Amino acid sequence: MSAASLFQARGLVKRFGGLLATDHVDLAVEKGEIHALIGPNGAGKSTLVNLISGLLPLDGGSLSLDGVELTGLAPHQRVRAGLSRCFQVTSVFGHDTVLDNLLLAAQAHAGSSFRFLSRRSAEKELMDTALALAETVDLAGALHRIAGTLPHGAQRKLDVALALAARPRLLLLDEPMAGMGPEDSLQMVALIEKLRAQTAILLIEHDMDAVFQLADRVSVLDYGRVLASGDVDYIKGHPEVQAVYLGTDTET
Ligand SMILES: Nc1ncnc2c1ncn2[C@@H]1O[C@H](COP(=O)(O)OP(=O)(O)OP(=O)(O)O)[C@@H](O)[C@H]1O
Ligand SMILES: [Mg+2]
Numbered sequence: 001m002s003a004a005s006l007f008q009a010r011g012l013v014k015r016f017g018g019l020l021a022t023d024h025v026d027l028a029v030e031k032g033e034i035h036a037l038i039g040p041n042g043a044g045k046s047t048l049v050n051l052i053s054g055l056l057p058l059d060g061g062s063l064s065l066d067g068v069e070l071t072g073l074a075p076h077q078r079v080r081a082g083l084s085r086c087f088q089v090t091s092v093f094g095h096d097t098v099l100d101n102l103l104l105a106a107q108a109h110a111g112s113s114f115r116f117l118s119r120r121s122a123e124k125e126l127m128d129t130a131l132a133l134a135e136t137v138d139l140a141g142a143l144h145r146i147a148g149t150l151p152h153g154a155q156r157k158l159d160v161a162l163a164l165a166a167r168p169r170l171l172l173l174d175e176p177m178a179g180m181g182p183e184d185s186l187q188m189v190a191l192i193e194k195l196r197a198q199t200a201i202l203l204i205e206h207d208m209d210a211v212f213q214l215a216d217r218v219s220v221l222d223y224g225r226v227l228a229s230g231d232v233d234y235i236k237g238h239p240e241v242q243a244v245y246l247g248t249d250t251e252t
Helices: 045-053 075-080 098-108 112-116 119-136 152-164 182-195 208-214 232-236 239-246
Strands: 007-016 019-029 034-038 060-065 083-086 170-174 200-204 217-222 225-230
Touching (some): 007 045, 019 034, 019 045, 019 060, 019 200, 045 083, 083 152, 098 119, 098 152, 119 152, 152 170, 152 182, 182 200, 182 208, 208 232, 217 239, 225 239
Parallel strands (some): 034 217, 083 170, 170 200
Antiparallel strands (some): 007 060, 217 225
């Protein structure tokens, strides 16, 4: 962890009754980095993401992004500070069109400079933003589809676009490939690789092919602790990691 890390988590602690779900976790994400977080079921990955995004209160530790202290901030304040997330369960408005979802997200994150624009200019700016987001996630051909009727893979892409509307500097992705077939997974890998140019990413994923393809750094959680952290080759060769995770996770 260098002093210049984009994101730093120090000594994070979360207890659920007697269970130490997050056990003094230190984690850093550098600018431009895709940092993958892996670990067996129940290791504490989602809990960690919920602590970082502010959905769960911390029992200890602190967080900062780009030198801004996030500890104690509400989730929407963290989004404003540059931290955006996708959910394991998709967060799109199913009865609205893809375009309406994107317009809504663009509007929610429009800066205060909008106050000085005419209504016409503001609407054009929102439309441009929405179309650019659709382009980024490869949904420009589906703008007028009702979001809830899209195939699963396309809904996940829309979910990513909604998170991108906040112009994050750190994007949290909790199992973006969950429930996807091979074709959709490949497309999601390509999308995440493309996003590297605009935001750092903390990626939680069970699909090891995807993790090893995308990650600059991998941290392994086990019983709420960071068991190991390093580049892909280091993690692949780490005996304890193989024992607790890779060796037992034969399906991926
Ligand atoms: N709200 C909660 N109340 C009590 N215990 C919880 C709560 N949320 C999670 N836990 C427990 O904390 C531990 C970590 O759970 P978590 O969901 O963070 O794991 P995970 O690594 O995301 O697992 P998975 O790979 O299955 O998504 C588990 O033992 C879980 O049962
Ligand atoms: Mg989880």
